[in-house]
Amino acid sequence: MALLEIRDLHVGVENRGIIRGVHLNVNAGELHAIMGPNGSGKSTLSHVIAGKPGYEITGGQVLFRGENLLRMEPNERAAKGVFLAFQYPVDIPGVTTTNFLRAALNAQRKARGQQEFSTPEFLKRVREVAGSLNIPQDMLKRGVNVGFSGGEKKRNEILQMALFEPSLCLLDEIDSGLDIDALRTVASGINALRSPERAMIVITHYRRLLDHIVPDIVHVMSRGRIRKSGGKELALELEACGYAQFEDAA
Amino acid sequence: MVAVQETIERVRRIDVDQYRYGFETLIESDKAPKGLSEDTVRFISAKKSEPAWMLQWRLEAYRRWLTMTEPTWARVDYPKIDFQDLYYYAAPKPKKTVTSLDEIDPEILKTYEKLGIPLREVAMLEGVEPKVGEEDPARRKIAVDAVFDSVSVATTFKAELKKAGVIFMPISEAIREHPELVQKHLGSVVPTSDNFYATLNSAVFSDGSFVYVPPGVRCPMELSTYFRINERNTGQFERTLIIADKGSYVSYLEGCTAPQRDENQLHAAVVELVALDDAEIKYSTVQNWYPGNSEGKGGIYNFVTKRGDCRGAHSKISWTQVETGSAITWKYPSCILRGDNSRGEFYSIAISNGFQQVDSGTKMIHLGKNTSSRIISKGIAAGRSQNTYRGLVTAHRKATGTRNFTACDSLLIGDKCGAHTVPYIEAKNSSATFEHEATTSKISENVLFYCIQRGLSQEEAVGLVVNGFVKQVLQKLPMEFAVEAQKLISISLDGSVG
Ligand SMILES: Nc1ncnc2c1ncn2[C@@H]1O[C@H](COP(=O)(O)OP(=O)(O)OP(=O)(O)O)[C@@H](O)[C@H]1O
Ligand SMILES: [Mg+2]
Numbered sequence: 001m002a003l004l005e006i007r008d009l010h011v012g013v014e015n016r017g018i019i020r021g022v023h024l025n026v027n028a029g030e031l032h033a034i035m036g037p038n039g040s041g042k043s044t045l046s047h048v049i050a051g052k053p054g055y056e057i058t059g060g061q062v063l064f065r066g067e068n069l070l071r072m073e074p075n076e077r078a079a080k081g082v083f084l085a086f087q088y089p090v091d092i093p094g095v096t097t098t099n100f101l102r103a104a105l106n107a108q109r110k111a112r113g114q115q116e117f118s119t120p121e122f123l124k125r126v127r128e129v130a131g132s133l134n135i136p137q138d139m140l141k142r143g144v145n146v147g148f149s150g151g152e153k154k155r156n157e158i159l160q161m162a163l164f165e166p167s168l169c170l171l172d173e174i175d176s177g178l179d180i181d182a183l184r185t186v187a188s189g190i191n192a193l194r195s196p197e198r199a200m201i202v203i204t205h206y207r208r209l210l211d212h213i214v215p216d217i218v219h220v221m222s223r224g225r226i227r228k229s230g231g232k233e234l235a236l237e238l239e240a241c242g243y244a245q246f247e248d249a250a
Numbered sequence: 251m252v253a254v255q256e257t258i259e260r261v262r263r264i265d266v267d268q269y270r271y272g273f274e275t276l277i278e279s280d281k282a283p284k285g286l287s288e289d290t291v292r293f294i295s296a297k298k299s300e301p302a303w304m305l306q307w308r309l310e311a312y313r314r315w316l317t318m319t320e321p322t323w324a325r326v327d328y329p330k331i332d333f334q335d336l337y338y339y340a341a342p343k344p345k346k347t348v349t350s351l352d353e354i355d356p357e358i359l360k361t362y363e364k365l366g367i368p369l370r371e372v373a374m375l376e377g378v379e380p381k382v383g384e385e386d387p388a389r390r391k392i393a394v395d396a397v398f399d400s401v402s403v404a405t406t407f408k409a410e411l412k413k414a415g416v417i418f419m420p421i422s423e424a425i426r427e428h429p430e431l432v433q434k435h436l437g438s439v440v441p442t443s444d445n446f447y448a449t450l451n452s453a454v455f456s457d458g459s460f461v462y463v464p465p466g467v468r469c470p471m472e473l474s475t476y477f478r479i480n481e482r483n484t485g486q487f488e489r490t491l492i493i494a495d496k497g498s499y500v501s502y503l504e505g506c507t508a509p510q511r512d513e514n515q516l517h518a519a520v521v522e523l524v525a526l527d528d529a530e531i532k533y534s535t536v537q538n539w540y541p542g543n544s545e546g547k548g549g550i551y552n553f554v555t556k557r558g559d560c561r562g563a564h565s566k567i568s569w570t571q572v573e574t575g576s577a578i579t580w581k582y583p584s585c586i587l588r589g590d591n592s593r594g595e596f597y598s599i600a601i602s603n604g605f606q607q608v609d610s611g612t613k614m615i616h617l618g619k620n621t622s623s624r625i626i627s628k629g630i631a632a633g634r635s636q637n638t639y640r641g642l643v644t645a646h647r648k649a650t651g652t653r654n655f656t657a658c659d660s661l662l663i664g665d666k667c668g669a670h671t672v673p674y675i676e677a678k679n680s681s682a683t684f685e686h687e688a689t690t691s692k693i694s695e696n697v698l699f700y701c702i703q704r705g706l707s708q709e710e711a712v713g714l715v716v717n718g719f720v721k722q723v724l725q726k727l728p729m730e731f732a733v734e735a736q737k738l739i740s741i742s743l744d745g746s747v748g
Contacts, residue, residue: 052699078705090700094718103714104704111705143718160704 001066003028003199004049004168009060011041011048017058018044020224028167029196033210034203035235036221037243042203043087045221046170050084051077064168078104079111083166085157087173087203091145097156100144101126101163108164129162133189150177158189169193169200175209187212207235220246282339288312291453294339298422298456301429311442311452318446324609325638325670326578328514328551336485336516338454407471414470416500417462421489424460431462435493439522439559439586447518447580448555451487455520458488463498463529472728474503485516492522494529496562501532503731514542514577518553527562527589532570534727535583536735539575541742546605546634549577556583557613560592560621568595569612570726572735574742577606582640584613587621587652594623597723599735601716601742602635602667611640611672616652616682625656628720631667632743638670645682652682660690661719663712663743713740 004026011019018041026032034042048055049062051074062069069077092100106116117125130140133155145153154174161169171190175183190213194200202213210218210232218234219226220243227246228234282293291312295305320331411418417428425432442452459475475490494500517539523531533556542549552575558567569583585594596612614623623643631637637660645652660669671688693715701711717724717736724732 050703052703053695073707074699074702075705075707078703084703086700086703088696090694090697092697092701092715092718094721095714100701100704100714103710104701104706107707107710108705164704 002026002063003065004201005061005063005066006049007061007063009045009048009062010058011044012056012058013044013054018055018224019048022060022221022224022226024219024226026168026199026201028199029194030216031194031200031202031213033215033218033232033235034201034221034226035205035218035238040221041224042221043172046084046172046201046203049077049168049170050074050082075107076111078164078166079108081167083161083164083169085154085161085169085171085174087176089145089153089157091143091148093143093146095144097140097142097144098123098126101140101160104160105163126159126163129159132192133159133162134185135159151179151182154178154186155182155189158186162189162193165193167198169198170203171200172203173205174202175204175206183209184212207239210235222246281337284337285334286312286336286338286454290338294454294456297339298425300422300425303429303433304425307437307442308453311449312454314443315446315449315453318449320446324580324640325636325672326580326607326609328578328607331516331551333450338485338487339456410470415464415467416469417460418473419460421458421460421491422456424491428460428462431493432460432491435522435524436489436491437522439524439557440520440555445555447553448520451489451518451520451555454485455487455489458490458519459492459502460490461492461500461502463494463500465496465498467495467498469498469500472501472503474505476505485518487517488519490519490521491524492531492533493524494526494531494565496526497528498526499530499532501534501728503534503536503728505536505538505731514549514551515540516551516553517576519555521554521556521583523556523558523567525558525560525562525565525567525589525592528564529562530566530568531558532568533558533583534731535569535571535573536727536731536738537571537573537575537579538738538742540577541575541604541606542577544604546577549606550575552576552579552581554579554581556581557586558584558594559586560589560594560618562592563589563618564591565589566593566595568597568726570597570723571599571610572723572727572738573598573600573608573610574738576608579606579608579610581610582612584615585623586615586617587623587649588617589621590618591620592618593621596623596625596627597726598627598639599630599720599723599739600627600637600639601630601632601739602637603632603742604635605633606635608636609638609640611638611642613642614644614654616643616645616649616654618649620651621649622653623655625654625658626723627656627658628723629658629660629669630663630716630719630743631660631669632663634666636668636670638672640672642674642676643684644674644676645679645684647678650679650681652677652679654682654684656684656686658686658688659719660688661716662690662692663716665692709740709743712743716740716743 002025006022006024009019009022022045036042057070102122109116135155145156174186178186215232218230218232220228222243282290288309291308295308440448442449461473463469492502523533525531539550539552560567567585573579583596587594594614600608600610602608612625625641627639629637629639639658643654658671662669669690673686675684677684697715698711701714702708716739724735727735
């Protein structure tokens with residue numbers, strides 16, 4: 001059984017179709033890349049998998065380990081191992097990153113019937129992970145993403161992913177706004193988390209990221225559908241020829 | 251924010267209509283006859299064995315009150331109160347002088363235990379002299395005065411405070427034991443003719459706390475009063491008077507709860523603070539009176555007058571309030587900055603949910619030179635509630651070099667509630683520097699989704715975001731109460747979204 005199975009998914013906003021028949025199978029251990037022009041529905045797809053309200057599911061199914069994901073609350077999905085690194089992470093003034101991470105991690109553990117981490121245990125873990133991502137300790141004491149640079153926000157997303165150890169990681173433009181060194185740090189953070197039990201879907205506009213984190217499968221999305229899927233060479237082809245060839249009359 | 255996790259658990263366990271403090275204690279009580287007349291005033295005064303001057307003071311207030319009408323300028327709406335349909339005095343029976351906790355009705359002790367106020371525990375600590383090196387330094391002592399309906403039932407740590415020269419006792423006792431202090435200061439900050447509710451309070455107040463800190467003394471522990479309205483149809487009119495003599499310091503906290511009842515109950519308290527030269531008073535409130543049910547039935551009418559007088563040079567008064575309860579709140583803790591270089595502060599968190607109506611804020615009256623004040627107000631409106639900040643900052647003609655900074659932030663949860671900001675600013679001299687900032691925002695769907703995607707429930711996410719929003723004010727509370735207040739905030743917003 002695939003870890004994630006999307007069957008003929010249709011999603012609309014205000015009576016306008018945005019996802020228009022997506023099929024996708026992602027097995028544990030795989031890394032999929034989704035590329036495609038602006039507005040083609042990539043973020044929408046990741047939002048729907050994670051359970052963001054405000055979208056109308058007009059058809060199809062999303063199964064996670066065979067379970068109907070669309071019927072679960074977003075926090076239930078998180079506890080079951082669905083993680084979304086946001087294209088635009090929000091800031092939460094007055095709530096320190098450390099407290100936020102601890103509240104979230106313990107909420108997930110509790111939902112899974114696991115023992116919650118004590119404060120010292122938690123702090124030890126978060127410091128280790130932050131260290132490996134070059135995230136300074138004082139950043140953890142600041143409000144969540146408050147005053148963080150674009151690159152810092154993205155590293156903070158990876159920090160959370162590493163801490164929560166999800167089984168399905170959706171990374172929406174994790175490479176946007178990163179300088180060369182930060183890109184390398186983030187990529188090695190992602191690579192460190194690749195494992196046979198875990199699957200990742202990486203949304204990106206740039207082949208550059210895929211040089212660091214080599215995908216098993218590349219999908220091209222355009223106007224709400226996956227138009228083509230292939231190996232990592234597809235990313236090179238896209239870079240050379242653009243998206244025009246994948247548009248159809250529909 | 252040590253308590254985030256605890257907060258979250260607490261929220262999980264509580265359902266919307268479940269006001270945690272809504273139980274009722276079944277004890278016999280001794281009531282004044284229903285209604286208000288000169289006889290009621292005399293009855294209360296006699297019950298308290300008051301001296302003649304006190305009775306005269308009350309009667310003057312009562313006569314004055316008869317000529318006054320209820321204020322209508324606040325943004326609150328409620329049916330007319332029938333002042334003859336209330337009881338003005340209720341004391342738990344048997345009525346006798348209480349000298350130790352053992353003489354207190356065990357039912358009352360149980361009530362305070364349920365409220366989490368450890369009278370018994372604290373008293374035990376008091377009774378046993380701690381051996382050197384044995385006391386747990388983490389356990390800070392808090393002296394508690396507990397007021398049940400109209401009567402103070404217990405004050406703890408009296409002996410230790412006495413050693414420091416601090417007087418902390420029910421005001422009814424202070425009237426008998428320290429008449430010179432009471433007579434000199436009572437009504438000196440909030441005159442008996444001040445406003446409709448303050449005047450009513452002056453006529454019928456039954457109990458409350460009295461604090462005097464002598465010159466140069468730093469009060470060795472937090473002082474705290476817990477108010478509990480238990481009786482039906484009984485108004486609670488407590489009176490608090492705190493005097494910080496020259497160069498002294500005191501931190502005082504009040505907490506309040508009431509049982510869950512379908513009818514509205516009136517609470518009209520008066521608090522007066524006097525700070526002499528170089529003295530500092532820190533006054534914190536965690537107000538959690540019953541707010542009414544989810545349909546807006548019942549709840550406390552909280553009409554309170556609180557004012558501090560920075561009478562001496564370099565004195566300081568700081569109000570911190572966390573207002574989560576009451577059906578209606580009408581409350582403006584204020585500072586009269588009379589002494590040169592004195593400072594007033596007002597830090598407020600006012601949360602309204604369901605059908606609650608809050609009209610609260612502060613007045614900073616700058617009379618002395620180089621006086622400064624700071625106002626930080628955080629209003630959170632949810633459900634169908636209305637939440638108004640009303641503030642006044644004035645500088646007298648002679649109050650040169652005065653400074654004020656005001657920041658009012660409102661957060662709306664949902665689209666059926668309202669937040670309003672009504673600031674009045676009045677500078678009668680050109681050297682005053684007044685700064686005012688105000689923001690109103692809605693709790694963002696994106697922020698909530700971000701939190702929920704990370705595993706938090708909707709309620710936990712709202713609690714977290716709101717606690718972040720009010721953090722600046724929470725930090726002003728004494729540590730122990732900050733934790734409690736944080737929990738309260740999450741609980742009072744439960745069921746506010748969705
Ligand atoms: N809440 C919404 N209301 C209205 N339109 C929406 C909403 N969310 C998405 N859309 C529309 O759906 C389309 C797909 O948006 P989406 O963000 O999924 O694109 P994307 O592929 O992630 O683009 P980009 O590469 O620019 O990030 C866009 O036309 C967008 O305007
Ligand atoms: Mg996008």
